[in-house]
Amino acid sequence: MQNESLLDVQGLTKVYGNKGSLFVPRKEMLAVNNVSFSIKKGETFGLIGESGSGKTTIGRMVLRLIEATAGDIQYEGKSILSMKKGEMDKLRSEMQIIFQDSGSAFNPRKTIGEQILHPLNKFHSNSDAGYQYNKVIEMLDVVGLRADFYHRYPHELSGGQRQRAGIARALIVKPKFLVLDEPVSALDVSVKAQIINLLIDLQKEFQLTYLFIAHNLDLVAYFCDKVAVLSKGELIETAPTIELFRKPKHEVTQKLLSSILTLDGDLGEYYRKQSAI
Amino acid sequence: MKGWKIACSAFFTDKVATVGAVIIIFAFLVALFAPILAPYHPNEVAEGSIRLMPPGTDGHLLGTDQQGRDILSRIIFGTQTSLISAVVPVVMAAVISIGLGIIAGFYQGVVGNIIMRIMDVFFAFPAVLLAIAIAAILGPGLLNVIIAMIIVRIPYMTRVVYTDTLQESQKEYIEAAKAFGVGRIEIMFKQILPNVLPSLIVYSTTLAGVTIVTVAGLSFIGLGVQPPEADWGRMASDGSDLLMLGHPFVTFFPGIAILILSFAFSMIGDGLRNALDPYERSKVKKEKVNAKKAMVA
Numbered sequence: 001m002q003n004e005s006l007l008d009v010q011g012l013t014k015v016y017g018n019k020g021s022l023f024v025p026r027k028e029m030l031a032v033n034n035v036s037f038s039i040k041k042g043e044t045f046g047l048i049g050e051s052g053s054g055k056t057t058i059g060r061m062v063l064r065l066i067e068a069t070a071g072d073i074q075y076e077g078k079s080i081l082s083m084k085k086g087e088m089d090k091l092r093s094e095m096q097i098i099f100q101d102s103g104s105a106f107n108p109r110k111t112i113g114e115q116i117l118h119p120l121n122k123f124h125s126n127s128d129a130g131y132q133y134n135k136v137i138e139m140l141d142v143v144g145l146r147a148d149f150y151h152r153y154p155h156e157l158s159g160g161q162r163q164r165a166g167i168a169r170a171l172i173v174k175p176k177f178l179v180l181d182e183p184v185s186a187l188d189v190s191v192k193a194q195i196i197n198l199l200i201d202l203q204k205e206f207q208l209t210y211l212f213i214a215h216n217l218d219l220v221a222y223f224c225d226k227v228a229v230l231s232k233g234e235l236i237e238t239a240p241t242i243e244l245f246r247k248p249k250h251e252v253t254q255k256l257l258s259s260i261l262t263l264d265g266d267l268g269e270y271y272r273k274q275s276a277i
Numbered sequence: 278m279k280g281w282k283i284a285c286s287a288f289f290t291d292k293v294a295t296v297g298a299v300i301i302i303f304a305f306l307v308a309l310f311a312p313i314l315a316p317y318h319p320n321e322v323a324e325g326s327i328r329l330m331p332p333g334t335d336g337h338l339l340g341t342d343q344q345g346r347d348i349l350s351r352i353i354f355g356t357q358t359s360l361i362s363a364v365v366p367v368v369m370a371a372v373i374s375i376g377l378g379i380i381a382g383f384y385q386g387v388v389g390n391i392i393m394r395i396m397d398v399f400f401a402f403p404a405v406l407l408a409i410a411i412a413a414i415l416g417p418g419l420l421n422v423i424i425a426m427i428i429v430r431i432p433y434m435t436r437v438v439y440t441d442t443l444q445e446s447q448k449e450y451i452e453a454a455k456a457f458g459v460g461r462i463e464i465m466f467k468q469i470l471p472n473v474l475p476s477l478i479v480y481s482t483t484l485a486g487v488t489i490v491t492v493a494g495l496s497f498i499g500l501g502v503q504p505p506e507a508d509w510g511r512m513a514s515d516g517s518d519l520l521m522l523g524h525p526f527v528t529f530f531p532g533i534a535i536l537i538l539s540f541a542f543s544m545i546g547d548g549l550r551n552a553l554d555p556y557e558r559s560k561v562k563k564e565k566v567n568a569k570k571a572m573v574a
């Protein structure tokens with residue numbers, strides 16, 4: 001693992017709300033408040049917090065899907081918030097996102113293949129149709145889907161299969177950085193493990209850096225190198241995973257930890273072993 | 278199987294829609310070949326014809342009207358204006374509403390507010406009254422009635438598109454498109470449009486049925502097609518004085534024609550929805566495959 005940082009977030013803040021008009025009263029809501037963290041190349045960075053704490057908002061701001069109210073985001077040392085649209089669009093092939101709700105992550109009226117092909121077409125419009133088709137089939141194979149999924153519609157896939165297709169759609173443009181916004185929260189336990197393992201394999205294969213968003217610590221020990229705990233829009237604790245599990249500083253973190261320990265008794269043992277190393 | 282073939286079989290699994298489609302196709306053929314099909318000129322009194330001949334008279338299947346013109350021939354030619362008044366206003370209003378509704382729903386904010394507040398103003402008036410007012414201001418004639426109907430339908434259709442667009446804009450596939458740097462125009466018209474179109478089409482077919490009746494009503498009160506042109510609404514109106522005088526058929530036949538055609542348009546809605554929905558289409562596809570397997574076995 002290299003020590004260079006890929007993403008540096010400084011003082012990121014988001015205020016939702018309308019500016020107010022003749023008909024609608026002014027209303028503002030501080031969703032993310034002065035959040036700073038940095039993610040190293042090849043790392044999996046966990047962002048944990050209860051529902052409504054602002055995790056999705058942070059993930060979307062980092063990809064500039066929504067505009068930040070204040071703060072700075074540097075990707076490989078370049079400030080992306082000040083980039084013009086053209087410059088940002090070029091960078092978009094490097095930064096991608098996997099969604100929580102695979103059911104709405106695909107357009108219901110287009111085939112899976114069409115939708116994986118779309119970004120490829122966007123970034124490599126000069127390559128011919130046959131080449132692009134083969135690329136899609138190749139990528140389906142990488143995520144463990146058969147070629148005949150190309151012609152299927154989203155509703156014909158299970159949640160796990162759709163999540164795989166979502167990963168294929170993100171990876172086809174060869175990104176370096178992925179925001180995983182609760183990628184397995186909506187899946188059955190057995191499927192959860194399969195998708196997480198796939199993500200771990202892909203990380204090795206394609207040298208990916210992950211920002212992993214979750215609302216509990218269930219998979220964090222297994223998956224993340226570093227964890228940040230978010231509460232009501234503010235980061236309350238950031239630490240390497242092992243440290244956070246051994247010595248949770250904040251009350252919220254302790255609560256999150258206790259809920260996971262009751263679910264999985266083996267975890268305490270896992271960490272005693274880890275500390276022995 | 279080709280996409281459009283699957284769409285067709287999905288459409289025809291709906292019996293009601295199939296009947297509606299058959300009636301509409303029949304009406305289109307009648308309108309197209311009216312000069313060949315009609316036994317007499319619609320606006321002239323044939324030699325030897327007299328006024329108000331009863332239905333079943335030799336040479337006049339549906340009888341003659343108060344001027345002695347053949348009612349069947351006039352109904353056949355009237356199909357043309359009825360189809361035009363069903364299809365043209367609804368299609369034009371749909372096209373405009375798609376633009377307004379998607380833009381309002383996607384941008385929301387100031388743009389969306391302005392568009393939807395203007396629509397709300399139109400909602401304050403009953404549609405038929407508004408149509409009468411606009412048509413009266415523009416003056417009589419089919420074209421002006423059509424313009425009036427377009428204006429009257431736009432607020433309703435825009436509301437439908439707007440609501441659906443609001444809902445679709447929340448979905449993550451829109452976010453996914455943005456993450457690839459897909460432009461707003463492309464998101465609105467290539468991603469959102471296919472998802473809002475089906476419910477608009479279903480709504481449009483219902484409106485087309487209603488519009489036939491409304492346009493006939495405008496003709497009835499003298500605002501639509503002008504004499505001596507054949508028009509179902511006008512025919513019904515001209516015959517209304519004779520209803521109680523022993524000649525109900527002068528009004529009855531065009532009235533029935535209006536009802537049948539307007540029902541036919543309302544009937545095809547669900548079939549079109551099935552044809553456009555990948556979920557329904559794949560159900561049809563599976564049934565076909567299973568049927569084939571059953572035959573082989």
Ligand SMILES: Nc1ncnc2c1ncn2[C@@H]1O[C@H](COP(=O)(O)OP(=O)(O)O)[C@@H](O)[C@H]1O
Binds near residue numbers: 016029053055
């Ligand atoms: N588009 C929006 N407009 C206004 N408020 C929003 C919007 N999106 C999210 N919020 C609010 O911001 C807060 C954080 O939301 P979110 O980032 O989705 O949280 P999380 O992903 O942690 O559940 C919530 O209170 C939510 O209601």
Ligand SMILES: [Mg+2]
Binds near residue numbers: 055056057
């Ligand atoms: Mg969220």
